Amino acid sequence: MRRWPEGPICSGCFANAMEIYGICDGCGTDRLLPGIGPDGQRWCTDCGGGLGDYTCTRCGREGWREHAGICGWCVLRDQVDELLDDGTGRVRVELTPLAALIVSMKRPRSGIRWLTRPGPCGILRALARGEVPLTHEGVHSLPPLKSSIYIRDLMVTAGILPPVDKFMFLFEQWWPAWLDTITDPEHRATLRLFLTWHYLRVFRAKIAARGELGYGLPQLARARLRLTAAFLNDLASRGRTLAETTQADLDRLFAQSSPHQRNALRPFLRWAMNTRRMPQLDLPPQQERPVTLVTQRQRIQLIRRIHDGDGMELTDRVLALLVLLYAQPLARIQQLTVTDIATGDDGHLHIRLGDPPTPVPAPFDQVIRQHVTARRNQMTAANTTSPWLFPGRASGQPMHTTSLRLRLHNLGIPNLTNRSRAIREMLRQAPPIIIAGMLGYSATGAEKIAAEYGTHWQHYVGLDRQPRRPPRLTE
Template sequence: MCRYCYQQAKRTRGTCSCGHDGVLPGRIDGQPACRRCTGVTLNIDCTTCGAEDELYRGTQCWTCELAVLVDQLLINPTTGVMAAELGPVARALKSMKRSNSGVTWIRQPHVTTFLKDLAAAPTITHDQLDDLPGSDRTRTYIRGLLVEHDALPRRDELAVRYHHWSTGALERLSSDEHHDIVRLYIRWHIQRRMNQMETVPRGTFLRSKQTVTVTIDFLNWLHDHGLTLDQLRQEHLDAWLSDGPSTRRFVDRFIPWAIKSRLVDSDLTLARHRRGTSPKLSKPEQDAAVDRVVHTDELTVRDRAAAILVLVFGQHIEDVVELTWDDVAVTNDLVTITLGTTEFALPSPLDQPIRQLAAAPGNYLTAAHPNSTWVFRGNSPGQHIHGSSLRNRLKTIFSTRAARLGTLHELTKLAPVPIIADALGYHPTTIERHAIGSASVYAQYVAAKREHS
């Protein structure tokens, strides 16, 4: 027997035909069966907890080994007592369904060190966590565990990250005068808007970083050419825009604020990005993409479900990843999804990926998602998957932006603008633009109906 089959035999669990519930390492007539029925000799009895399970080493199972490791790392070495805040996290780690993954994760040197430092900390707070040595990735993951298990209060991590990032970004400015200007721009324009939001969306976080990055590059360019911001003229702005990548046009987010703040000439103008110029999938291309998504295994179940929402309903990736099981209903007869204000029924076979996700939502074998309602769970505790990573995976079959625009373009040929906008959660003006592009505005729809009545 090869190593793989040997491991699988030890990890096969279920109920034998004789009624025994536990590990089923043998087979009878092709069906898994217990040791007693098959005569298989295998040591799978843990002497610590008495359970029948795959053993980690000696006579101790993975679950008991994980429990020992958790206690070793989370008990304060000075007091010999675990902080009350860490109790729920410890219990969640010990009860992981895939305890071997927990042991593998916790035995990584950077995780072990971070958890030891956390256990020895005088208090368990966000500020204390920020001060602990270690990688940001490890810190973020463990912070997520602490938040999900109520050891720490929830906070807007993207807003905090932006504050730290922007503080460092200011150091890239060549001029002290420009440093003060950008600091005011960040504080009174960007962060003020963020403070008005319940939580900062990832898209806002990324756009805000891009805006400041482009602004800094622009002001450094002025400094290199011996110019201050109050000396900026149209020819300088045009020269900078024409002599670089297309991302320079995002300075149009800073210039209006500078004009309003009377830092530059109010006569400055920028060519705005023209809407309606982005490529869109044609109807045959959409049909081909749907066929590949539904009838092939090129994508995982999770990605197939997301792809259907983009291709069929024209949804933004950022809205797709924020879908929760409160928006989805799965019964034996029907699968429905609420988008905007409308509940849509998914016909077969489009409903199959959602059914499979409902049965096995993913990332449920660890302590990362104790009470998560996300349809598209991410690897980070309590978080959904990132839109950017999903977008990149779907790129192997179609561009999500082109697919979404193509879908909206086709839908406007079939129904009135207000109905589509209300149903799919779009602003009517957005759908109106697509309707104009497809030569099917609401007036034309009504005229056609009257003509045939």
């Protein structure tokens, strides 16, 4: 038997091995598996022999002993009970579900280290002692912000707080404080109206239609509002108000601004003209940047690299395949769940990107199956039962699109250029209406891309039909 690889083993690696559970390859029992066989088998302490006793003297559970004879779950429970004590020696009644959620994590060492930080400890003590109300606003008011957001998400998962759209809530907390930084009262009033009647209205409509807001739109709104405030300040420095803006002012602005800045200001300028807060002026036409494509050869080389998977995590391989094979945008990849992966009646793996579900060819089906059974970020209290195909660190949330984009970047896989090439290659093989349905694209958008790429329905092989005979005229 090979218990451990040759050479020194760090305490962290050893502790992680003490948190591996499953079916023993020797006796078939579901228990702790600290032993490693000569061919990579996972063995329990009895089958391994001489590995020691890892049974907790307090709860009787096998696991990593954080203290002498006491497992990590018991140590974690002691920490949680102490932090959430309401002063009576017991956990505050309203926070009992939160305590149970934290203690239920699969890897207690992560929770123990987390609760040694001053930020989470201070927030949990303040909640237990009733220093702030048990509301979203109350938890959000406790510093540091990153820890308060994480604990607030845990409280939503535990059922203590009602669910709200996370990004809408954060935006609504941000914009009043940001408006207070605008010194000019007229500018502040204009920006408040624009923010209320444009962005907030659009955000609420998006939540009503899609069920959630997402990360990108609020971030874009923050950047555009800052540029809008800078535009108003520039007008004021030239002695003009918004109502006195001239065509020369707009021409100068568009001549001196970058394409990004010009696009960021267009929503405000259109709103100001439509509401008659500035004169009706001409906006230069918006120029669309041509799509940059990788070659089909480069795409095939990347697919082969992902298939080989040398040194790549399963998460990165599945993410790259969804872009390279199925032209999926990151916002849609983020929303995929494990229920979208299923075996069809034909016995092959299918993924639900549109209607009907799309088949996954071999050997990539095995990569996705392995990822589903070994997803990341499921060892803490945040996502123990997460339905997301790519679980995030925040409780109940999928992995952030920024994190997904960074993973692709680290692999050397440009997202947009590869996705654009993938959709165009598929449109060469089947009519746009079929591709659009299977991949979740709009039929109009697929038709437009096909037309721009020079692919038309006339190029597809038609059905072998017998020509219809012309009607015979009878007297």
